[in-house]
Amino acid sequence: xxxxxxxxxxxxxxxxxxxxxxxxxxxxxxxxxxxxxxxxxxxxxxxxxxxxxxxxxxxxxxxxxxxxxxxxxxxxxxxxxxxxxxxxxxxxxxxxxxxxxxxxxxxxxxxxxxxxxxxxxxxxxxxxxxxxxxxxxxxxxxxxxxxxxxxxxxxxxxxxxxxxxxxxxxxxxxxxxxxxxxxxxxxxxxxxxxxxxxxxxxxxxxxxxxxxxxxxxxxxxxxxxxxxxxx
Numbered sequence: 001x002x003x004x005x006x007x008x009x010x011x012x013x014x015x016x017x018x019x020x021x022x023x024x025x026x027x028x029x030x031x032x033x034x035x036x037x038x039x040x041x042x043x044x045x046x047x048x049x050x051x052x053x054x055x056x057x058x059x060x061x062x063x064x065x066x067x068x069x070x071x072x073x074x075x076x077x078x079x080x081x082x083x084x085x086x087x088x089x090x091x092x093x094x095x096x097x098x099x100x101x102x103x104x105x106x107x108x109x110x111x112x113x114x115x116x117x118x119x120x121x122x123x124x125x126x127x128x129x130x131x132x133x134x135x136x137x138x139x140x141x142x143x144x145x146x147x148x149x150x151x152x153x154x155x156x157x158x159x160x161x162x163x164x165x166x167x168x169x170x171x172x173x174x175x176x177x178x179x180x181x182x183x184x185x186x187x188x189x190x191x192x193x194x195x196x197x198x199x200x201x202x203x204x205x206x207x208x209x210x211x212x213x214x215x216x217x218x219x220x221x222x223x224x225x226x227x228x229x230x231x
Contacts, residue, residue, distance in 0.1 A: 096147075100138035103151065113140055124148065168219070176214035176224075189216060200224070 097109050099120060110120065121132070123146040129135060137149040159166060173185050175196065186196060199222045205211060213225040 096142065097140040098137065099140050099146070100132070100135045103133070103136055105132065109140075115140075170218040170220075172215045172217040172223075174213070174215050176208060176211045178213075179209040179211060179227075181208060191216075 097113055099106055099109050099113070099115070105117075105120070110116070115123075120138075123140070124130070124132065124135065124138065127146060127148045129148055129150070134150050134154040135148060136151045139147045141147060173189050174182055175186050175189075175191075176182065181193075181196065186192070199214075200206075200208070200211070203222070203224045205224065205226065210226050211224060212227050214223065216222050
């Protein structure tokens with residue numbers, strides 16, 4: 001392989017890579033489990049188009065850009081169509097399916113979704129439900145995940161149920177990660193290097209590099225996890 005081929009392949013891979021990142025950012029979902037089967041297939045097709053274009057010597061960089069642009073436009077049009085025309089959502093995105101209703105399994109829906117009892121139990125376990133008897137409703141989402149509404153006697157009691165006084169909730173802030181200080185987080189929380197060193201010394205830590213993870217929470221203070229020492 002000569003230098004010109006290496007340069008050409010490097011350029012095509014880089015542009016293809018950046019193009020896929022752009023498509024992902026432009027059409028991204030907030031969570032990976034929100035991806036519908038159509039989105040998943042579209043991603044596979046786009047990856048195949050780019051891959052074939054990159055390794056086919058007869059295809060130049062402009063074909064790669066055209067393939068990415070065209071497929072992105074088609075996906076974007078589908079997104080617009082599903083937003084403006086509700087009737088198209090059933091076909092392109094799918095509908096939720098109620099697998100358990102009032103505590104009873106809907107076997108017709110199971111058959112329609114091509115699921116068996118073992119697969120249903122597996123889906124329930126992903127929601128920390130290990131017995132079907134605990135479930136009042138189970139809804140299979142278009143993404144393939146399942147949403148659970150437990151029977152009232154199996155629901156965890158809330159502070160309101162127990163007549164407990166409400167307490168403020170604070171978000172933990174990471175100060176050290178993999179032996180490096182996150183200075184922006186530290187300063188945003190109103191602390192400085194002197195305060196951090198004081199907390200480290202209080203926990204018998206001499207070097208920041210010895211810290212795997214350290215966080216601070218307003219109601220619980222400083223928490224530190226050190227690298228496990230060998231031997």
